[in-house]
Amino acid sequence: MKNFDYLEPTTVAEACALLKQHGSEAKVFAGGAHLTILMKQGLLEPASLINIKKIAELKGIRFDVNSGLTIGALVTHRELETSALVREKCPVLCEAEREVANIRVRHMGTVGGNLASGEPLTDLAQIFIALDGQVQIVGPNGQRTIAVEELFLDFYTTSLAEDELLTQVVLPPLPARSAIDYIRFSSSSVVDKPAAGVAVRLTLAADGTIQTARIVLGCVGATPVRARNAEALLMGKKLTGELALEAGGIASQECKPTSDLRGSEQYKRAIVKTLVKRAASAAYDRAK
Ligand SMILES: Cc1cc2nc3c(=O)[nH]c(=O)nc-3n(C[C@H](O)[C@H](O)[C@H](O)COP(=O)(O)OP(=O)(O)OC[C@H]3O[C@@H](n4cnc5c(N)ncnc54)[C@H](O)[C@@H]3O)c2cc1C
Structure with missing residues (x-):
């Protein structure tokens, strides 16, 4: 170097x-x-x-009934994985973190670095977007807050300016009858970066029909992407196995996977279809 x-x-x-x-x-x-x-x-x-490791303001995980879960940029993968507070308020993050990289990377890598790198083959962004998460950004001209989705522009490219720091992620409290499921699939080995990662969050009306759907596809394009057509299909309906599979099929056409060592484009679309079906079914059962 x-x-x-x-x-x-x-x-x-x-x-x-x-x-x-x-x-x-x-x-x-x-x-x-x-x-x-x-x-x-x-x-x-x-x-x-x-x-930035000596900046205390960027550390820690907090919960507030009104604002939800706040995760400092310097929180490591390992801290998320093992936090009792996260396990209580947002267990999907603990489960997802168990599969991120390996224990050494989880001890070093931070949530802020994970997002700010703009790397496409990562896990957290999909979950944060499905939970309507926001990131707080501070620069010389003050502070701004954007949806996590708005952070990602292209491969390794974010909307952070050169002189800005990502300071925290905020995950608002979920409405009643909400649940999320995240599934990632590694095609070579379990410690490899994912070939695809799908987060589905559903909020149900009192009669069990789907009121809000978030289907977020990661690792299958330059940035994480919401499968909005698949989300629209689910609205106002009760989920069945057939409907979940149909949503998966639509979602698999809403991403832009590239053929590489982790699989061909066609293979990754097939994986997305199955992951959406499984994650939607799991989220629906849990939300009920
Ligand atoms: C072998 C290996 C396997 C991996 N597997 C996975 C995986 O399975 N899933 C997954 O999600 N990720 C995976 N990763 C990626 C890893 O999670 C991220 O690299 C890590 O979280 C980055 O955090 P960091 O603090 O080390 O970032 P750094 O390396 O310190 O920084 C990364 C980038 O972000 C910028 N940056 C960092 N923090 C901030 C901030 N607060 N504000 C503004 N800019 C900032 C830096 O300038 C740099 O450009 C893997 C990485 C490796 C090396």
Whole structure:
């Protein structure tokens, strides 16, 4: 790796000032699980690394009945996996984290880095989008909040500006009769990045018909994508096996998988169809 300056701000304001000062020459460094690989491969050669690990404001997981679950950008995969609070309020995250990478990456990698890298083969974004999650972003000009979905623009490209920090993810409380299921599928080995990951969140009316549906497909395109046509199909209906499969078929045409080592485009569409069917059925049964 090339030599670089190493800076350690202790507040968000200080970090943003450093990012503004160093511009495109600097990179935010959190767990380094993603960044270190790119630097070792010579794909990134930042002149300065701004290590944010000493910023206390970016740590911790909190719950409030009105705002929901707040997850600091520096929370690691392992913290999410093992948090008693997350297990109580949003157990799908603990379950999903058990399958993320391996224990070493889970100890180092952070939620903020997972989202800010814009890497397509990841797990958390699908779940956050299905839960109508928002990310808080702070820059030199203040704070803004956007839907998690709006963060992702293209392969490894997000809507974060160079001098902005992602500070936290907020997951609002779910309405009554809601449930979510997330299923990921790795085609080579269980510790490999997923070939596809599907989150389905359903909210039911009192009579058991589907009032709100979120079907989010990950790893099958440049960014996570909502399968809006499949969601529309489910609205106002009670879920049956046939309907879930039909939704899966529609969803499988709403993504843009590429053929690669993890499977052909056709194979990944078939996986999406099945995962949507299974996740929708599981979410429906749980919501009832
Ligand atoms: C072997 C391996 C397997 C993996 N498997 C999976 C998997 O199965 N599922 C999955 O979801 N992920 C997987 N990952 C990805 C991993 O989860 C992410 O790389 C990790 O969470 C990144 O977090 P980090 O803190 O290490 O980010 P870093 O490497 O520190 O940073 C990543 C990028 O985000 C930027 N950044 C970091 N934090 C912030 C912030 N708060 N604000 C603004 N920009 C920021 C950095 O500048 C950099 O561009 C895998 C990674 C590896 C190496």
